[in-house]
Amino acid sequence: MCGYTGIINLKNQGVNITELAAMTEAINHRGPDDTGIVVYSNREATFKEFKPSDAVTTLQGYNCGVGFKRLSIFDLSESGHQPMVDYKNGVIIAFNGGIFNAFEYKSILESKGFAFRSKTDTEIILYLYQLLGFERMLEKLNGMFALCIIDLKRKTTYIARDRMGIKPMYYHKNGDTFIFGSEVKTFLYHSGFKAELDYSKLDEYTRFGHIAGEETLLKNVHALQPGHYIEVNPDGIQIRKYWEIYNGDQVLDIDFEEAKRWLEEKLQQSLQLQLLGDVKIGCQLSGSIGSSLIAMLAADTLKSRNAGTVSVIPNSQHSAEEQRIDYALGKIGIEGHKFVLSTDYYVENFAKAVWHFDFPLFSPTALGALLLAGRARDYFTVFLSGDGADELLVGPPHLLNSMQNRGGGDGNGKDVSAVDRYIDASAHFNPDLLMQMKPDFRMDSTAVKRKEIFNSGNGSFVRKSQRYELITTLMDLLMRHEKMTMAQSMENRVPFLDHNVVDFARRLPDKYLVQNGLTQNGGAGTILKGVSEKYFGKEFSNATSAGLEIPLTDIYSNRDFRTWVLDTIVPGIRKRGIYNVALVEKHFSHLPAMSQHEGAAAWALISFETWARLFLDKISLSAV
Structure with a gap:
């Protein structure tokens, strides 16, 4: 389990190593045990390794780079250092996650002449790629991962995410620069990146608390989808699917x-x-x-x-x-x-x-x-x-209600009504509260992608629901x-x-x-x-698990939190002009009368403004 970030300059401009090091340090929490940086050329079969302390700013001739933070799980020694390089064959790997069946392949690889210098799953993947190729290697892996393999001879960089999306990977392209990382915050330290709110996604985020699919709340920042990989070479960038959740009609005939x-x-x-x-x-x-x-x-x-x-x-x-x-x-x-x-x-x-x-x-x-x-x-x-x-x-609690209370009309009309009801029930807030939070809120655009996901499922309503939950919630x-x-x-x-x-x-x-x-x-x-x-x-x-009780009234009554919200967050919400600041002011003035839903709405607005200060305004965490 680790984290990494990278830069690929598509027009052969040299990588700024100081920037890459800063991007890497932004995710030190993901891997405090070790740090590594590699710069390379995807036009020439050349690379160099660096330590964070190396005083180098820019190297011409190396248009790509990867910075890595390691949390040691397999082989705690320095032999597991990443990015890991196969010097003989010119292949480099940066790997976040765990491949739980990796060691099943070690003896096979040894019989093919691969000599191991560590006891990590990382090195097994490095050689398995060379034996099978990228897609065939991915088919063999059982685990959670976001991995990057650089094949210098092929002049190709591959970036892949695991089948279920357990490990994150984000990417951003701006002109001739392509950056990627385990967390979006790494992008803030690249001079070519400007964090901009994607207003077209804001209503969906407000309604559901997240965005379905590859897009995010930031313009041109994408989440690599589960079961997909990116291939980058001098000819350009391609995104390919290697796996998807089973969507066929087969049902097991078992008691x-x-x-x-x-x-x-x-x-x-x-x-x-x-x-x-x-x-x-x-x-x-x-x-x-x-x-x-x-x-x-x-x-x-x-x-x-x-x-x-x-x-x-x-x-x-x-x-x-x-x-x-x-x-x-x-x-x-x-x-x-x-x-x-x-x-x-x-x-x-x-x-x-x-x-x-x-x-x-x-x-x-x-x-x-x-x-x-x-x-x-x-x-x-x-x-x-x-x-x-x-x-x-299990399925969500609202599945039963959606199936039992379909609207009238023909069969097709009933299905649409059930889908609408199902998706609406998974929202964080009801329409009335959404309009209080954001007076210009538009409901019609918020569920388009979600309906596409639901309706692209095959089989019964239950099977469509199961697939939808795995892809979204x-x-x-x-x-x-x-x-x-x-x-x-x-x-x-x-x-x-x-x-x-x-x-x-x-x-x-x-x-x-x-x-x-x-x-x-x-x-x-x-x-x-x-x-x-x-x-x-x-x-x-x-019995149903009650889950954690959220004491919102107690949190909002806390003197320090209340002072921070009223003195810092409320003026920020008002100045930004996106959400209705009166909703927060009202609830903080009448806490005993605040409902749980109203308290959750206030939390959402406070959270958004906090995020905006950190990511859009680039205010440091200590000063936010």
Whole structure:
């Protein structure tokens, strides 16, 4: 788990190494163990390696460069230094993530004459590319990654993102300059980049808290999509798809008991791979079925390594969430560490969380992930979570309502009505509140891309919904958790999103997935709850996790937070003229009467202005 950033000057202009070093240092949190910089030419088979301390500004003849920050997981020695170079064959790799099946290929590569100097998955990928070529190599990888391979002889740079989008990768092209990085903040340190708000995307972001697809809230800043890669050579830039979530019509013909066995077996296989590493590995445990099941299935390994779980609990006595965590721990039988998410933590780390997320942070629960990762570092460097379980195997609560309350008219009209209702239910705010937040808000443009994604799915409404959640909602969740954990130099692994588990779940019958009242088996997330009942019983498995309670009134009542908002954020919102500042002023004047939805709207506006100060105005985090 690491981070990297790069520059490619398409017209052969020399790379400014001072800028590249600054871009690299911006993501030091992603890899505090080691730093490396390589500059190269994609026209000539030449390169040079640098240390951050090297006093060099610009080198003519080297029009490309990559800066790397390493968090050591496999092979903690200097042998794992990146960017890693195969000096003999002129191939360089910068790799963020983990390839859990990499070591299965080591003996094959050795038999082909490749000599290893490290015990890393990085070096295996470096040689596997040379053996198979880029796309065939990607097909073999089981893991989470954003990787960059530079083939000097082919004069080609490849940049790829994993199948499910667990690891981030962003890119920006301005004229003859192409820059890329694990986080958008690296771009702020490049002289050719100007952060500009894309107003055409603002209404969608306000409504949903994220943007579906490759576009972002910044002009000409794109997220490389899951299952895609970029190919850059002297002839130009191409983006290609190498994998997509299964979208066929095949449905497995298996009974419920067999489906449960298969799911558990596939999760065990995923865990067997994801528990590998040369550092201590634990589990994140919330009150959810997904995280509880992962901790249970990993329990024997955790016990043998003297590892346990970490949990965040709300700042209230005996909350429902804490009771579920305690119950799960009792069943699992391993040590658990619980940390209270206090009002003070929200106040002290609000701006920091926005900075690390790269965009306005509409979900306050992200602060829980930030706290959890920071405290978990006292016990281990990697933890496993239940992320993706709900989107893959449960479906959102509004799925049932959308299916049961389709509008009148012909069949086609009903489908459109159901899709509209389904997408609307996933929004952060209702139309009335959206108009209060942003008086010129336009609803009609906000869901166009989302409808395209939903309607491009094949099969039943349930299968379309499952695919939609994996492509949209899950992406937002993964990026929140990835960036909050990496902010604390912590790796989050997600066993439910092993592509073999995903492929299996995409072929399950509807009746094993959907919510109460639609199937003979009953229960939301039938198959997931069925496996959970085996270990935790029916009462725990059929109850809904309460999640973290967000004490917005307490946060807004905090003297320091209140002063900061009224003295700094409110004038900023007013001057920027995008959102209705009266909404924030009103709620801060009448906190006891503020509803949870109104409080969330105020949070969104405060978060946006904080982000705008950091990214658009380039005010430092310490001064924001």
